[in-house]
Amino acid sequence: MAHFNKAFQFKTRSIIVLLTVFGFQLTAQNWDVPADKKAKNSYIKFDKTTASEGEGIYTKNCASCHGNPSKGNVLKSLKPTPPDLASSGTQKLTDGELFYILNTGRGLMPSFKDVLSESDRWKVIAYVRSFNKSYVQVLSNTDPTKSDKVKVTMVYNHETNTVRVQVVAKEQNTSLPLKDAEVLLFAKRYFGKLPIEKGLKTDESGVANFVYPKDLPGNKLGEVELLVKVNDEVYGEVESSTKLKIGIPTDKPGLTQQRAIWGVLAKAPYWIIALYLLGIATFGVFVLYLVKNLFDFWKKGQQ
Amino acid sequence: MIEKEEQPKKKTRREFLQQLGIVGIGSTLGGSAILAALNYDKSKTDSQRIRVLTAQNELHEINKDDLHKVLPSKHGKLTYLQQQGRDGLEGKRFVMVIDLSKCQNARKCMAACQNAHHLRPEQHHINVLKMEETENTPPYYMPKPCQHCDNPPCVAVCPVDATFKRQDGIVLIDNERCIGCRFCIAACPYSARIFNWAEPLNAQVEKDVEYNVELNVPQKKGTISKCLFSADQVRLGKLPYCVSACPNGVYYFGDENEDTVTNGTTKETVRFKKLLEDNGGYTLMPELGTKPRVYYLPPKGKTVPFNEQDREEASEHLHHS
Numbered sequence: 001m002a003h004f005n006k007a008f009q010f011k012t013r014s015i016i017v018l019l020t021v022f023g024f025q026l027t028a029q030n031w032d033v034p035a036d037k038k039a040k041n042s043y044i045k046f047d048k049t050t051a052s053e054g055e056g057i058y059t060k061n062c063a064s065c066h067g068n069p070s071k072g073n074v075l076k077s078l079k080p081t082p083p084d085l086a087s088s089g090t091q092k093l094t095d096g097e098l099f100y101i102l103n104t105g106r107g108l109m110p111s112f113k114d115v116l117s118e119s120d121r122w123k124v125i126a127y128v129r130s131f132n133k134s135y136v137q138v139l140s141n142t143d144p145t146k147s148d149k150v151k152v153t154m155v156y157n158h159e160t161n162t163v164r165v166q167v168v169a170k171e172q173n174t175s176l177p178l179k180d181a182e183v184l185l186f187a188k189r190y191f192g193k194l195p196i197e198k199g200l201k202t203d204e205s206g207v208a209n210f211v212y213p214k215d216l217p218g219n220k221l222g223e224v225e226l227l228v229k230v231n232d233e234v235y236g237e238v239e240s241s242t243k244l245k246i247g248i249p250t251d252k253p254g255l256t257q258q259r260a261i262w263g264v265l266a267k268a269p270y271w272i273i274a275l276y277l278l279g280i281a282t283f284g285v286f287v288l289y290l291v292k293n294l295f296d297f298w299k300k301g302q303q
Numbered sequence: 304m305i306e307k308e309e310q311p312k313k314k315t316r317r318e319f320l321q322q323l324g325i326v327g328i329g330s331t332l333g334g335s336a337i338l339a340a341l342n343y344d345k346s347k348t349d350s351q352r353i354r355v356l357t358a359q360n361e362l363h364e365i366n367k368d369d370l371h372k373v374l375p376s377k378h379g380k381l382t383y384l385q386q387q388g389r390d391g392l393e394g395k396r397f398v399m400v401i402d403l404s405k406c407q408n409a410r411k412c413m414a415a416c417q418n419a420h421h422l423r424p425e426q427h428h429i430n431v432l433k434m435e436e437t438e439n440t441p442p443y444y445m446p447k448p449c450q451h452c453d454n455p456p457c458v459a460v461c462p463v464d465a466t467f468k469r470q471d472g473i474v475l476i477d478n479e480r481c482i483g484c485r486f487c488i489a490a491c492p493y494s495a496r497i498f499n500w501a502e503p504l505n506a507q508v509e510k511d512v513e514y515n516v517e518l519n520v521p522q523k524k525g526t527i528s529k530c531l532f533s534a535d536q537v538r539l540g541k542l543p544y545c546v547s548a549c550p551n552g553v554y555y556f557g558d559e560n561e562d563t564v565t566n567g568t569t570k571e572t573v574r575f576k577k578l579l580e581d582n583g584g585y586t587l588m589p590e591l592g593t594k595p596r597v598y599y600l601p602p603k604g605k606t607v608p609f610n611e612q613d614r615e616e617a618s619e620h621l622h623h624s
Contacts, residue, residue, distance in 0.1 A: 064550060105569070107606070110552055114570035190395070190558045191542055192565035192572035217562050220394070250560050254470025255396065255453060262459035262468065 033100045040096035043142035043236055044119055046126035046135075054127030057120050061112065069131045078108055086131035095138075098125050114192070118237055142236040150178070152228050152240035156212065163210045163246075167202055167230050167238075177206030181232040185210045188225040188241065196226075218247020359510075385477060388516035388534065391469025396596075397532055398472075399448070399546070400555035400564050400578060403602035406431065406444040407551050408610065415548030419533065421520050423504050426497050428530035429545050433617035442609045442617040443602035446553065448545065449474060449495035449530035450587060450595035457487035457496065466527070472559075472596050473532045477516050481526035488527065492591055496529045542567050559596075 044050055062085075067073035070086035083090055090098070102121050105111035112121060129135045149171065155164045163185060167178045181202045186193035194216075200208040218224040224247035230238040259269045351367045381389070408431055416428050428448060435442035451474050458466050458474060465480035466487055476487075476496075488496045503509075503522035512521050517534035533543030541547070546554040546567030557564030557575055565572045578584065582600040589595075609617075 108551075110569045111571065112569075114572075115568075189561050189563045189565070189572055190540060191556060192563070192570055194563050194572040194574070215562075217560060251394070252396065252560055254391070254393065255472050256391075256468055256470045260454070262455055264464050 033097045037100045038094055038096045040099055041138050041140035042095055042099075042122040042125065043140045043144055044122040044126065045139065046129050046137045048130075050123050050126040051130040052127075054120075054123035054125070054130075057116065057124050058127050061115065062124065065109070069128060080107070082109070085128045090128070091132045091135065095125060095129075098128065118231075141234055142232070143234065144236045146234065147236045147238050150230060150232070150235050150238040151175075152230060152238065154226055154228060154240075154242045154244065156244050156246050160209075161212055161214060163196070163212050163226065163244075165202075165208045165210065165228055167206045167208075167232075169235055177204065178202055178230070178232050178235065179204055179206065181206070181230050181235075183208040184229040184231075186227040186229070187216060187247075188227055193227055212246060216247050217250040218245070220249060220251045221245065222247050222249035382513070384513065385479065385516050388475060388477070389467060389469065391471040391473060391534075392538065393470065394560060395471040396559040397451070397537060398557060398559045398564065398575060399451075399532070399543075399597045400575070400584065400600060401446055401597065402553050402555070402582070402600040403443055403445055404600065404605050405551045405553045406446060406602075407607045408433075408444045408613065409550055411548045411550055412446055412545035412554070415544040416530070419544040420518065420528070420531070421503065421505050421509070421522055422497075422528070423501065426499075426528070428495075428497070428528070433613045435614070435617040435621065438618070438621055441602070441605075442614055443605065444609075444613075445599075446545075447493065447495070447587075448597060449532070450493050450593065450597045451530075451532055453594035453596065454592055456490040456492065456591075456593060460486040460490040462486065466529075469534075471537075473534050473537075474529075475516060475531055475534060476519065476527050476529055478519060478523040478526040478528070479514055479516075481523075483525040483527070485527070492588055492593065493595075496527050499524050499526055499528060 065075045065078060065082045066085055067075070067082075069084060072084055074082050074084055093101075099121060101109075102116075102124065103111060103113045116124070129137070146169075149169050151168050151170060153166045153168075155166075156162075157164060165183055165185060167181050167183065169176045169178055179202060182199055183202055184199045185196040185208075187196055188194075196212060197210050200210065202208045216224060222245050223243050224245075225241055225243045227239065227241045230240075232238070256267070259267050261269060261272065352364050353367050353370070354362055354364050355370070356362055410431055412429055413427055413431060416422070417424070417426065420428060422428065430447050432445045432447055433442065434445045451472055453468075453472065455466075455468055455474050458468050461467075462484065463480055463482055465478075465482070466474065466476045468474050483498070485498055488494075488498060499522055502524050505521065506524070509521035514521060514523075515535065517531060517538065519528050519531060522528055533541075533545070536543055542556050542565065543554075546556045549567050552566050552568035554567040555564035555573070555575075555578065556567065557572075559575060562575050563572050564575045564578060578600070579598055582603070584598045584600050586595040586598055
């Protein structure tokens, strides 16, 4: 048994060493993570609970390429080969870097920004970190319980064609504008959220101005539901939505409204109905003409 | 003597036995007559019994009086699911965009589709084709679902109004109405339709499942089946099965009226017309005037090499000199 264990350990170790080499190769390719993103930390504590929650998300979204961490069963047919996430190449990255990679994706790796929520993305990192015994987490200053205090207002300016988003925190009778908070503006669509411009940062008065596209269709009344996502260092993630009458009113008829050649009789085009009736009438007149001629023959014969 | 004659008549034993015999024989005869009459009546009702064929194709014999005519439902001759499936979603015009530069022949879309619509392994609503147009052009993979044409030739030829177009643009087939004539297969220029030649995969398990026209489940032998744009999913605001199963971000799906499409893999939402404009989007066989609702982006800037074994298959039709 001990012998088996040893052999197993050796095997895993050699795989880890191998993957570390791979991992270094990958990290050698620069991910170009901006400094502020690199320093970002999670507001979710990495412990057994979050790691096991993250494992579920990982199995569903990541395992098909990255395999099970420390097992070395990555999808080797891909180029570049995705790294085993338990390898030191991955583990030496900061939480912020891992988070950035998860958000942006690169090459064959898709972005998970719109697929997983922020907390789910941190949980995946919690799971990945659970394979690193020497890892010590640095929590961010964010207090998720404070997010209730944040108020978001959206106003559309017709002259400048901008949506003014103001983010204010209500703290004991005083309202405090949030400076340098990340603001994302989306228009809600049937299947997803359409980002309006890139993300902006709020100024001293907690304001971010988004240039709104003039040609975006709304509903029948021209209403568009806007969704704002605010991410602040202290107050965490806040979402707010409003319906504004800023879209192009869209009321296109259903595709079966018009008469068409492929429709049932009730929907057949008028020219087909007319042509058909004309054909029947022509045939009828022809038959009557024949009968009349035959009758004339018979009459002449009688004479 | 005279006194004797005046005595009231007293029944002798002989007379009593005589009368008893008469009554006995009479009642026996009467009883058997009634019994015969009853038997006669019974034989008469037997001829009133009729044979009926059930929907499960079983022959039953029942009394004519027990026969009740089934009144048509609230929705006319259609079930609720059929009517809902025919109407479609108001104010929507669904479109799909397939980015050929990203397809790596993972075939997850095909598997998800077969799983959702309970298809046999050899049946496909969506198929990933291996394409090579000329000897000098590079080969590529092309997923091909039903094009959900705005001018559908298949609907035009259907003699029983089984296949139909909805207001949201989706073309469906009602397997309850289909008579299996296969005119639509002949009419479709995209070879998007399949025929259930054999008993469907889960025929035994699903024999009591209510038919859903937006899912084509349960499938029916001797009828057509085709890609449905996952009409059941779309009704719930979810992306089609194939779209969300793709691991490579090939598919975009959305509403043309909203001018946005959402990628099934990254869930990234982009402007529909801009996506086509920036990438040179096109439709298949536009010269036929079928006006497809499936758009393609050309296989430009592919990073993954084409599989060598697939290459032979892709170039089969080319004349090598």
